[in-house]
Amino acid sequence: VMTVVSKVTSFGKKAGKIGADDPRKVIHGVKVGIALTLVSIFYYTRPLYDGVGGCAMWAVMTVVVIFEFSVGGCLYKGINRAVATSTAGTLAVGIHWIASKSGEKAEPIILSSSVFLLASAATFSRFIPNIKARFDYGITIFILTFSLVAVSGYRVDELLRLAQQRICTIAIGISICLVVCVLVRPVWAGQELHLLVSRNMDKLADSLEGLVEDYFMKDKTVEGEVSCSQRSQGYKNVLNSKASEDSQANLARWEPGHGKFGFKHPWSQYLKVGAAMRYCAYCMEALNGCINSEIQAPEHMKRHLRDVCMRLSLGSSKVLKETSSSIKSMKESRSIQVLVGEMNDAVKELQVALRSLPKQLPQSPPAAAAAAEAATTEKRHCVPAATISLMEVMPLFTAASLLIEVSERVVGVVDAVGALATLACFEPIDHKKPSSS
């Protein structure tokens, strides 16, 4: 009994945490309750299963299956359901009419084979990616409606009356859904996508700073085991965000203009920005591996590069934060060119620092000894001087060149955001020039 109680409490705590983290999820639950109560009150006066096969039932069913978290999801399902029901209904009535004219023997054959063919073809069409993304739900409803009407034993004139009632009921269900969804604290898929992308960009910027800081500040804890700071692991969110970005972009397409976003807002460009960020994050994952590798460069080498590396990571992170705030405010960035320039300067500084790195090598005692030895025998013996330390600096070298690679990929993010700014007509910097559309 105790285990059951403790399980229930831990479950309750988990649920409570989810609700506290995002109160909109609780509100969504309440919204579904409201919509269902509204539709049941609407139909309460009539018996649910009356002569024509339970019209009100279709309204309740519509509300239950259509109500989604975001307005885009609601619209996607609602429009799909409405269009699919009417086209499938029309088609089925037509085939019914043809079958009824073809004699009693041919009728069941025509009906069954039409169901078979259409259901097979429609199911197969769901594997086509474009159709799957936009009409998946509609195809289910199409098959359902067509089969129900085609298989039913009604005469054509009865069917027409039924169809009219059905469509009317579904329309009522969809309207109630949309009204509740839009009026009570609406969640717009487009806005979610917008926020997700800019939030991820901030996380990327923070974790780039955090990673480099961890690496160069690490020496303070002598054991070498440093718990990765929470902040530096933010890029992992970016690695796994593709699925949610894709689905939100799909839903956002159905939404009308809302807030700062027009109807034809270029949602697909957000996916490109997301891809550019992931491209950055892959490189940061390798950087993370390199930073946490067992072989560590000697302290004095690290100290030599610390300031330039920190400057570069700070520069890249500033660029990312600037593009993120440009997305958030939907204004073209005033300072992005300057910041990218600063970042590139930092890259050059780092390259210079790397070039001057070997000067540091002889400072370490064994290398210095070897270098002294090198004075006597020409080439061959000059080598060990650099040799010993070269292996030791490997991880530092790799980290530095990955950092340079990350900054190159940050430029990719800047370009993608620039394209977004053009497509979405972000507010231009110079207020003398009028917005181009």
Added chain:
Amino acid sequence: VMTVVSKVTSFGKKAGKIGADDPRKVIHGVKVGIALTLVSIFYYTRPLYDGVGGCAMWAVMTVVVIFEFSVGGCLYKGINRAVATSTAGTLAVGIHWIASKSGEKAEPIILSSSVFLLASAATFSRFIPNIKARFDYGITIFILTFSLVAVSGYRVDELLRLAQQRICTIAIGISICLVVCVLVRPVWAGQELHLLVSRNMDKLADSLEGLVEDYFMKDKTVEGEVSCSQRSQGYKNVLNSKASEDSQANLARWEPGHGKFGFKHPWSQYLKVGAAMRYCAYCMEALNGCINSEIQAPEHMKRHLRDVCMRLSLGSSKVLKETSSSIKSMKESRSIQVLVGEMNDAVKELQVALRSLPKQLPQSPPAAAAAAEAATTEKRHCVPAATISLMEVMPLFTAASLLIEVSERVVGVVDAVGALATLACFEPIDHKKPSSS
């Protein structure tokens, strides 16, 4: 008109290609057709909308919404639907009975508020990840059934008769689905997951070989612009496979034993293998970036490392191919320890080669001159010799150390596969030892 025609043809070609690439998709379409035809023949003799609200309708609806590509998907939806319908039905009848005893005024209030509360709570529970993964569909059906029954104007005895019929019809629908799904060329989600993971592992191995080969063979095309070979880009599939692995592991859980897999096959371990592979792929993505960077190391330096790098990449790729074939055959690998040993030897060789790299530096004319000069003035002048080439070898260095990092992550894959072998009781190497379960 011509554009419409050309659009239709291109669409047809696309659909044809999808069907040719995976004939099971076409077969799935046919299977849905068969199931629907069967259920409509089953009910053809009875009028679809008879007095009790269209019993047969529920069978058709069940088939349309439950039939999924994999057996696991069918079972997931079928079991969810059956359980949700019966529990929600029972609960609703109970509340109906209570409401009917509470007087005419309280009845609608009790019913409406119970719908509101249950719908809200159930909708919220879908946000809890575990519940979402296993019972998402069931919760929709639960809300639907509960609302329909609670809002209906029937007396309790009528409801019981209705419920019995409804459950019976849904059971028929589910049975027809499962029979068609399992008997006609079944697609098992578990097997799909198994194949996906081992196929991705092969791709990873091939693309690791391909990347390194591209890099070191690149010099043959003088322009420096080399089209990345198709093979070397295989790791990109691994980067984006998380979503499909997750969904298949979720569905595989519902499947009974099939083929080589028992009922409690450790599907979740496949996700860990997948994560280890993705961890490899992130590093390969960075390697790819480094290989295609504009700064290229001088030829003679590359030549120095070519053989060891190729040996290492071949060694890592052999390890991955061995684990992949161990998964495919579900046998413990006989040679994996030897191969990992060879890979580690190759890592050591590469490290030695890197250590001896500076010996090569003086061969390039300016460096040689500087080295000669170094003989006179001790430390300070020894440096420029290494300095010049150090920047040039940066990308080579980075590539080599990323290659070493990849091989470390390959060991992670080997460990994950080893855990899978233990959990899934792969056939042991030594046939004298009996399998432990």
